[in-house]
Amino acid sequence: MGKNYFDLTGHVALVTGCSSGLGVQMAKALAIQGCNIVAVARRQNLIEEVAAEISKEFGVKAIGVPCDITDTDRVNSAVDEVLKEFGRIDILINNAGTGSGATSAEDMEDSQFEGEVAIDLTGSFKMARAVAKKAMIPAGYGRVINIASMYGLVGNNIAPAAAYHAAKGGVVNLTRALASEWGTKGITVNAICPGYFETPLTKETLDSEFFQQYAKTMIPLSRYGKEGELDTAAIFLASPASTYVNGVILPVDGGYTCM
Known part of the structure; x- marks a missing residue:
């Protein structure tokens, strides 16, 4: 029988934003x-x-562990709770995030911009820092997967989202920085940049006639992502066999960012 390169038996993955949508998938x-x-x-x-x-x-x-990733003390407590339960954290998927809504940059309040950055960027850093320091660096092994966005790579003219773009762009380069810093410690850090995927929050918009026409124009595959089409990227980057994959920014967007 051939080797199963993606066998994760016995490993422990901490997935943030895991109450619905892509995190659960x-x-x-x-x-x-x-x-x-x-x-x-x-x-x-x-x-x-x-x-x-x-x-x-x-x-x-x-298990479920409640945590507000913007709260440093709660992040540290959550990681401690996981280590008490399992004794290890092999994989971190930093998926928690928010969408601040379509507000033009000139009309955006400070609180809206700062709130987006606090969750999408700073929260991802706080969780990565705690998991690396408490679990992965002592073990000499880890897989950190940051969920950024194709909007962390490009702008858009369909809906104003400066705060989201800024936060996800920060996640992209945070990934590169952590990959550079932690590579010698046995930890790989990579990012996935999803395109448009159906979730409970996006379904109504993505199913609209307006978006369907937009997809045919802007996405080479002419559609949004289906359930399960992000999974293989996560499995690949989480695999213990992906030892030499580090600092990669992987768009899963139907080709949106290739044009």
Whole structure:
């Protein structure tokens, strides 16, 4: 029998923003490979439901740990709780984020811009810092996967989103910085830049006639991403076999950023 390069049996993955949408999808993708899952988000009832579903469906150990990633003390406490439960964190998927809404740059309030950066960029850093310091550096091994966005690579003229672009652009270069700094410690740090994917928050917009026409013009595949089409990128970057993949910024966007 050939080698299963993506076997994650016994590994532990902490996935933030894991109460719905892409976070849950990626957590399930890792669980299929045998990975134990820590679902992290602010709403405890939702992450407990997600953890129970993953454990029942895939036969792995899964727990929910509530955490506000903008709060340093709560981040540190959450990581400590995971280490107490599992004794290790092999994979971190920094998926928690927010969309500040379509507000023109000239009319955007300071609080809106700062709030976006606090969650998407600073929160990702706080979680990566805690996991690396407490778990990955002592173990000499780790896989950090930051979920940025294709909007961290390019601008757009369909909806104003300066704060989101700035925060996700920061995540892209934070990824490069951490990859450079932690590479000698056995930790790889990479980023996925999703394009338009259907989630409970985006479905109405993506299904609109306006967006369907926009997709045909701007996306070489002429459609938005379907459920599961982000999973393989996460599995690849989480794999213990991807030892020499570090500092990569991987768009999964149907070709949006190639034009």
